[in-house]
Each structure stands twice: as C-alpha cells, then as structure tokens.
Amino acid sequence: MKILIVDDEEMIRAVLREYVEFEGNEAFEAADGMEAVKLCRENDYDLVLMDVMMPHLDGFSAVKEIKKAKDIPVIMLSARGEEYDKLFAFEIGVDDYVTKPFSPKEVMARINAVTKRRASKPTGNEILKFEGLEIDMAGRNVYVDGEKAELTPKEYELLFYLVRNKGIALTREKLLYDVWGFDFYGDDRTVDTHIKMLRSNLKDYRKFVVTLRGLGYKFEE
Amino acid sequence: MKILIVDDEEMIRAVLREYVEFEGNEAFEAADGMEAVKLCRENDYDLVLMDVMMPHLDGFSAVKEIKKAKDIPVIMLSARGEEYDKLFAFEIGVDDYVTKPFSPKEVMARINAVTKRRASKPTGNEILKFEGLEIDMAGRNVYVDGEKAELTPKEYELLFYLVRNKGIALTREKLLYDVWGFDFYGDDRTVDTHIKMLRSNLKDYRKFVVTLRGLGYKFEE
C-alpha cells in the first residue's frame, strides 16, 4: 500500500514512516497541505495520514481539495487539546482521526481499520446461473446440474475471474497477472492446465469456457 | 429506559441527554468507545446511541466489542456518506442509523422505533438448530445432542460468527479482524487451532464447519 504522510514536522514524518514501512507499506512524504494536494493529484495513494495544523494550507482545507479530485481514505492527526470541528471533518470525508501523542500500534490499527472497512464494501452474494451451471461466489460453491463441483482453489479463482469478466477476451498474460498475481514468474501454459481441469469439472458446461486461438480464453454464455 | 449516549463532544451529549430525559428515560454518558465498552460490560442499558468518530476506539469497533458481550440495541450517529457506512453497520449488528446533523426529534423517533421493534420481535432469543446441534446465542449456550458443550469464549465467538455468516466463505484474515478484533497482530494459523478445538467440541456436528482450502472456513448446513 502506498501511504502519503503529511506533517510539517520532520520528526513526526520520520516516526510515521517507520511504522508504515515496518508493515510493508510504501511511505511518501509531504511537508504541508499544498504539497499534499499536488502529490495527490499526480499520484495514486491508498491512504493519506494528514496533520491538522500546518503552514501554507491546513489539513482540513487540504483534505477538501484532495477529495474533490479523488476519493482517497484520510486519517487526520491532531495534537491533544487542539480545538477543531469534528462535524466538519466528517462532512469533508475524513475517515478517522488519531490524537497525538499516538502509539504505533494505534496508528497501524487505524490504518488497517480504514482500509479494510473500505475493502468490505462490495457485498454481492447472489447466485449466478448459466443454464445448469450455478455459481455462488460468496459461498464458494459451484453446482453442475444441481450437483456440487469440487474445485481446487485456483480453479475457483480462475472460474470466478472468468465469470466476472464474462464476454471479455483474456490473454494468458492477463489471467496470470490477475489470478495468479503480479509476482508469478512461471510458464504461460500453466493457464492451459488449469483451464483443462476446470473444464473437466464443469462437465457439459465446459462449453462456456471458450478458447481464443492465439490469444487466450473467455467465459461466454 | 436506560440509554447510554456515546460521543466525544460534550455539546452533542448534552443535547441528546436533554431529549432522552424529556421522554422520561434515564441518560448515561461515555466520551469514547473504550469507555462505552467498559460501561456496557458493567451495566445493563436498554439502548446505546453511538457516535462513529471518537478517540481511543471508534464507534464501529466499539459496537462490535459490545455486541460480543451483550445484545443491546444500538443506533449509530454519523456524518459520513450513507452508502457504505450502512452496509458495514448492518454487518456488525447496528439497529438504526442517523446522519448528522440530526434533529433531536428524529433521534427520538428512531429510539422509539428500535425499542418497539425489539419488543415485538424477540430476535436473538431464538435457538438455532442444525440437526442435533443447538445454538442459543443470547444465552451463550451450545448443545450437542442435548448435552451442553463447554466452549471457551473464543470458541463461542468463533462459532457464533460462523453461524451468523452461514454459507459465506470467510478468510482467516476476515475471521481474525471480526472475531479477534481490529487490533490483533498475530499469526493466521491461530484460527486453525481454534477451529480444531471448536470442531472437537462439536463432536459429530464438526461437519458443519467446512474447510475452504486456500481460503479459510465457512459454516454450512
């Protein structure tokens, strides 16, 4: 995750950077609101840690500006006893706030809470039907003519991915990147083998998994 | 009725208290999530009015914590965008939801609605049955073929969470976040050990706790 740390005090930035990087995230820094807005416009961050009190452009104004362009989660940092309008903070879309002095554990917990809360947004648990093929993504079930198909993890992921991109041509490269992960450095043909196994498990409905010669595969009704 | 008001802003607490007491109820206050959780554990309230954004422990996490111990009706107060908050709130068992700025009249209407809904429909008091496995969430009892199963706290929480999400695939990550809490920083495999112990206590009905290889677990009838 790419996290932008905005604070005018270098010490605080350094401390936050340490926490953030310890968790395996990438840290970026801005020294004031102006710089933060500029960086946010030019780059895609997953989260912004924003101090309230800063020169040039205060935290609230900076958040307001950033939210105009992109919907990035923001956690505000404020000194204890600092007076500010929390209602206003919500209105402009602040996701959470932490009061200084803060503990590393607390800050990381907040970061995780905000990003996970965001992640849990899409709750599509309907069951898709293609003739006698039923696909229940939420429950991880696939039925072939009413009988449960026992797929392996990769087969589930591959099928779900194909179905989510139904009707779209997918290269082996794209499938490997999106289903296997960006860090897969194996053979292209691995896809073929999994397609083979998936097809054999789908029985008659193997017809939905279409080969695109010279390209890859797609799911088509 | 005893109503707990949780908000870090004294002004808002005062306003809410006035309206709550005007209707003949008894009002109690907490200034943050931590305090709210503590008070709920020690006392019996009929309803909780909970702000979302607060220091120490945010409203969502506080509700989650409170619901683990007692099934008290909760109305959330928030100024955030409605859409995903409502979904998330529903997931953790919030009864209703009011967006700031709110009119006291509106809040009182919601309070009355929630308590009436509760009174007429004793949800949570029901005992779920899956063959010879009986689960009484309100009473924190689990019976295996009529005999009481002695589960540890974590086993109860894990089982109840699995059952509440029956039929839905749950990753270890999600289980840790929702059952253990947002601040759990431990090993994934901790889940496995608790699943193991839960299964051994469920005897023959261990079959309902299904392993999803490469993903996690789910409860399935």
Add this chain to the structure above:
DNA sequence: AATAAATTTCACAAATTTTTCACGCTGAAT
C-alpha cells in the same frame, strides 16, 4: 502470589494442489 484456564505459536506429517513438460492433435495459412 500461586494456580488454573485460555490463547497463541510453532513444527511436523499428511494430504492436496500447482507447476512443469513432453507428446500428439488441431486448424489456419500457404
């Protein structure tokens, strides 16, 4: 403080899954 209970970590074996690879077949272009 001592003891008991619950929770968490960890390592190992067993089971399952993933990947590689070579062979033969297919189908489109010549």
Add this chain to the structure above:
DNA sequence: ATTCAGCGTGAAAAATTTGTGAAATTTATT
C-alpha cells in the same frame, strides 16, 4: 495437401496448505 505454431492432455515433480499435538505465553481466578 502440407506445414507448423498453438492447444489439449496425462503424468511426474515440486510446492503449498491444513490438521494436529505440544510447548510457550498470556489472561483470569483463587
């Protein structure tokens, strides 16, 4: 009809994942 890159497939090897017991640690109780 021939060619040949691209594809389907089976089987072996490599890698991953889970169940489990036991130890270590933390938390609750006396």
